[in-house]
Amino acid sequence: MARLLYSLFLYLITPLIWLRLLWRGRKQAEYLQHLGERYGFYRQPVPAKLIWVHAVSVGETRAVQPLIEGLQACWPEHRILLTGMTPTGREAGRQVYGERVIQAYLPYDYPGAVARFFRHFSPAFGILMETEIWPNLLAAAQARQVPVMLANARLSVRSARGYGKLAALVRPAFAALSGVAAQTAGDAERIAALGARQLAVCGNLKFDVTPAADNIALGQRWRAVIGQRPVWLAASTREGEEPLVLEAWRAVRVPEALLVLVPRHPQRFAEVDGLLGQQGLRVVRRSTGLPQPDTQVWLGDSMGEMAAYFTLADLAFIGGSLLPLGGQNLIEAAACACPVLVGPHTFNFLQATEDAIAAGAARRIDSPAALGAAVDQLLQEEGELAAMRQAASRFAQSHQGATERMLEFIAQCLDQVVR
Incomplete structure (x- = not known):
């Protein structure tokens, strides 16, 4: 019921979402490009084997670089799909990865949009950077048996209190995660309190990013x-x-x-x-x-x-x-x-x-x-x-070494899901 009400709310505020895109597009025209992707309509050809990584904007896109390189080394037969939400993040992805990854916007969290996303790309598994918790997205992944993990996860005390007020909505979403690789023990404790089950403290990926x-x-x-x-x-x-x-x-x-x-x-x-x-x-x-x-x-x-x-x-x-x-x-x-x-x-x-x-x-x-x-x-x-x-x-x-710990944890979570 909580997710149904949440979805109805999203549909009700759709005009506001469009107004926000138009407003941001006044200063940054790129916000008005690839609009279909924000609703789950894609044109990119899809390889047979795909790993999906979501990095919301510039900081996460750059921070995930060592993990993406590690994923490519561990699963060389898979391509990487890198999703984001902002034009600056997409441009950062182009600068950092070039043609080595497929890029697209993650759709807004409408039930139909996320269903189209999974139908089009059918990833083997997904990794969300930091704290990207979208109830319909995670419910759709669970229904399609797509393991999704949270990597480099962090959750401040303030954010944890906010999530706690929406427990009926977010607890199932956290519980749907196949694993959470937290930055610190405090982050892990707060995320576990919201319903996540499989957790490990792996450190911060950003320490593993070597300046160009x-x-x-x-x-x-x-x-x-x-x-x-x-x-x-x-x-x-x-x-x-x-x-x-x-x-x-x-x-x-x-x-x-x-x-x-x-x-x-x-x-x-x-x-x-x-x-x-x-x-x-x-x-x-x-x-x-x-x-x-x-x-x-x-x-x-x-x-x-x-x-x-x-x-x-x-x-x-x-x-x-x-x-x-x-x-x-x-x-x-x-x-x-x-x-x-x-x-x-x-x-x-x-x-x-x-x-x-x-x-x-x-x-x-x-x-x-x-x-x-x-x-x-x-x-x-x-x-x-x-x-x-x-x-x-x-x-x-x-503080380096988070990438190796995260890759080991991801493999462990995938092994448990497959079995």
């Missing part, structure tokens, strides 16, 4: 051009954070310090450029060239180059954490040996953040003023920055 060599080289070339100017990076900032970052920037007294500002979402690049112009700052956009000696802010309006920005920077602030948005992931920064500052709101990546702080790779600040003071102090303390760089490298290396 061409991005590292690009960051080094930028550094050579910029020279000895101190550089601090505000990475993956979210709406409402840029004014706070600029407030912090005004407190940085280090001569010639360059702020590299990279918004999280590409549809906001022009908006942030306008904000910087209103502030009277000397700005250069990445898309138009490299910063000049008198440039105050370099706006990173590019996709897929975050490792290059981390390589360039002496210090990085991780966005989404000054406002109660949960923060973005600091693991890529650590992999690039970049010291990190985070704000008070990191509940989306709490364990990784706390571990990085404990390791000396990151420091928490509680306000824009504190951010400015920390940047000002650290850019003048090369010894402390060097110690944080070494700590970041050690932290990243010490």
Whole structure:
């Protein structure tokens, strides 16, 4: 009954879904492409043997790379179907995997749409990244005896409380999973409380993602051009954070310090450029060239180059954490040996953040003023920055190995399902 009511609700809000697509399509026309796929209508030819991996957007698409490579090595006779929900995620998939995977949008969670998805692709099994729990999708997979596992699973205390309020709907969905590879013991405990049965703590796949060599080289070339100017990076900032970052920037007294500002979402690049112009700052956009000696802010309006920005920077602030948005992931920064500052709101990546702080790779600040003071102090303390760089490298290396553990767990779950 709960799933029936949920499905009726989805049908009722269909006009709102279309309005949202049209609204987002105003800034990013790609949202209006492949519309049929969002309702389970596909044109892609289907190979005989297929493994389905779902990564909702950019972060998950890049994070799942070592697992996809492991799946291809373990099941070489199968192709990989990579589904997502956003155009930026699809573009990231094209950049990372090229023609090695088949890409499509996962349909909205209408009963008919998910039925068409499984009829068209008939995957041998499926892997959902992080916490993608869709009741009709998982019910359809269970009805067709398609094993589906949750990989790199995480669930914050806040999200667990939200799911708990919908227990009648989500407990059957969690119970339908053939296995859950959780990032931490806390994640596993919270997911088990919602009905999942077969769980293992495997760590975080993002530690196994090696920054692309061409991005590292690009960051080094930028550094050579910029020279000895101190550089601090505000990475993956979210709406409402840029004014706070600029407030912090005004407190940085280090001569010639360059702020590299990279918004999280590409549809906001022009908006942030306008904000910087209103502030009277000397700005250069990445898309138009490299910063000049008198440039105050370099706006990173590019996709897929975050490792290059981390390589360039002496210090990085991780966005989404000054406002109660949960923060973005600091693991890529650590992999690039970049010291990190985070704000008070990191509940989306709490364990990784706390571990990085404990390791000396990151420091928490509680306000824009504190951010400015920390940047000002650290850019003048090369010894402390060097110690944080070494700590970041050690932290990243010490947490690797999740891919191998996940592949073993997936094989174990599939063996139990088959038997």
